[in-house]
Amino acid sequence: MQQQLPIDNALNRLPTAIITGFLGSGKTTLLNKLLKHPNLKNTAVIINEFGSVSLDHLLVQAATEDIVVIDGGCVCCTIRGDLVETLQGLFAKRSAGEIPCFDRLLIETTGLADPAPIIHTIMNDTVLRNIIQLDSVITTIDCVYGLRQLEEHYETTKQAAVADRLVLTKIELTNAEQIERLKHRLQRLNPAALQIESTEDNLIIERLFHAGLYNPQTKTPDVVAWLQAETYPDVHDIHEHHHTHNETIRHDKYIQSYCIEYNEPLSWVVLNRWFQQLTALRGKDLLRVKGIVYTKETDLPVIVQGVQHIFQPPTTLPQWPPNTPKASRIVFITRNIQKPVIERMLAVLVNSKSYVEACQAALILLECA
Numbered sequence: 001m002q003q004q005l006p007i008d009n010a011l012n013r014l015p016t017a018i019i020t021g022f023l024g025s026g027k028t029t030l031l032n033k034l035l036k037h038p039n040l041k042n043t044a045v046i047i048n049e050f051g052s053v054s055l056d057h058l059l060v061q062a063a064t065e066d067i068v069v070i071d072g073g074c075v076c077c078t079i080r081g082d083l084v085e086t087l088q089g090l091f092a093k094r095s096a097g098e099i100p101c102f103d104r105l106l107i108e109t110t111g112l113a114d115p116a117p118i119i120h121t122i123m124n125d126t127v128l129r130n131i132i133q134l135d136s137v138i139t140t141i142d143c144v145y146g147l148r149q150l151e152e153h154y155e156t157t158k159q160a161a162v163a164d165r166l167v168l169t170k171i172e173l174t175n176a177e178q179i180e181r182l183k184h185r186l187q188r189l190n191p192a193a194l195q196i197e198s199t200e201d202n203l204i205i206e207r208l209f210h211a212g213l214y215n216p217q218t219k220t221p222d223v224v225a226w227l228q229a230e231t232y233p234d235v236h237d238i239h240e241h242h243h244t245h246n247e248t249i250r251h252d253k254y255i256q257s258y259c260i261e262y263n264e265p266l267s268w269v270v271l272n273r274w275f276q277q278l279t280a281l282r283g284k285d286l287l288r289v290k291g292i293v294y295t296k297e298t299d300l301p302v303i304v305q306g307v308q309h310i311f312q313p314p315t316t317l318p319q320w321p322p323n324t325p326k327a328s329r330i331v332f333i334t335r336n337i338q339k340p341v342i343e344r345m346l347a348v349l350v351n352s353k354s355y356v357e358a359c360q361a362a363l364i365l366l367e368c369a
């Protein structure tokens with residue numbers, strides 16, 4: 001039975017990048033550098049902190065910091081009303097001709113911000129998701145303090161784990177060995193994220209943006225570049241590495257990144273149950289999920305994306321892109337959910353003949369918690 005999902009329309013939406021990074025790691029310095037670039041002159045900027053910054057030909061709005069702390073410490077599902085309002089206001093003014101017609105949006109978070117709620121807002125607000133598309137999550141990492149911050153602050157680890165691009169700042173203030181250690185650590189934490197040194201003047205624009213599903217030059221989906229599936233190491237490599245270090249506090253020790261591959265077509269029932277169980281039971285530990293799925297219900301590739309508890313409604317591509325096998329490939333960045341657990345869950349769900357059997361997948365997940 002062929003079923004319809006909306007065709008992905010990312011190309012028609014405004015590219016939006018989030019710049020995040022720990023306190024003092026160089027977000028504003030990077031932003032100011034970017035805004036001087038002629039290709040970014042029609043950029044609207046939202047600074048996610050108190051007060052506004054005045055920059056000539058640019059639109060700078062201030063979205064107040066309004067993190068709602070729910071008992072138990074989970075702020076991940078909180079959609080920031082102020083950000084939604086600010087964005088909608090910006091688009092209303094643009095439509096009314098009150099401000100110039102910007103063609104790109106940059107959002108700078110505060111240093112302690114969890115980028116997940118901002119990503120949720122962009123992906124799932126019913127109005128915004130038809131207007132803007134997440135083009136890139138850019139995380140600045142301080143080469144002087146980065147290693148220590150990764151150990152001591154989960155915020156830094158999470159900001160690095162969800163990034164599409166990692167910008168290494170203050171390179172000139174430290175030595176080559178420390179930079180290599182930091183790069184290696186970041187590579188293990190988030191192998192698909194491109195590492196860029198902030199001093200790379202010529203390449204920075206091209207390499208910082210366009211982390212979305214579409215190649216901006218050809219306007220066609222580039223699943224290979226988007227998923228970067230081949231960069232995810234086999235899970236055994238990660239374990240071996242951990243055992244060779246005598247690490248005590250490290251937050252990134254608990255972060256795993258891997259790619260699940262499945263050749264047979266999956267039914268939507270299985271797919272939905274899998275994601276529902278994952279989000280309901282371990283949502284806060286699903287730092288980022290994205291993939292292309294081969295389903296029984298449609299010949300078209302289905303695109304899935306999620307951050308923690310919230311998944312974007314699935315969409316399809318108009319056809320399977322060249323060089324992309326007709327199979328499912330989903331990349332996961334998780335905290336304390338190992339690849340075999342995810343694979344076992346999927347196997348149980350695929351083979352289950354009853355609801356009760358399907359619930360066994362949830363038990364696998366609960367046992368590993």
Ligand SMILES: Nc1nc2c(ncn2[C@@H]2O[C@H](COP(=O)(O)OP(=O)(O)OP(=O)(O)O)[C@@H](O)[C@H]2O)c(=O)[nH]1
Pocket residue numbers: 021022023024025026027028029030110111140169170171172173198
């Ligand atoms: N030497 C050097 N200094 C840098 C670099 N990047 C940023 N800085 C300095 O580091 C300090 C903090 O930089 P910001 O850009 O304000 O950092 P931020 O992440 O926006 O800071 P918060 O908004 O406070 O979290 C400033 O004094 C910058 O001049 C760099 O690559 N090299």
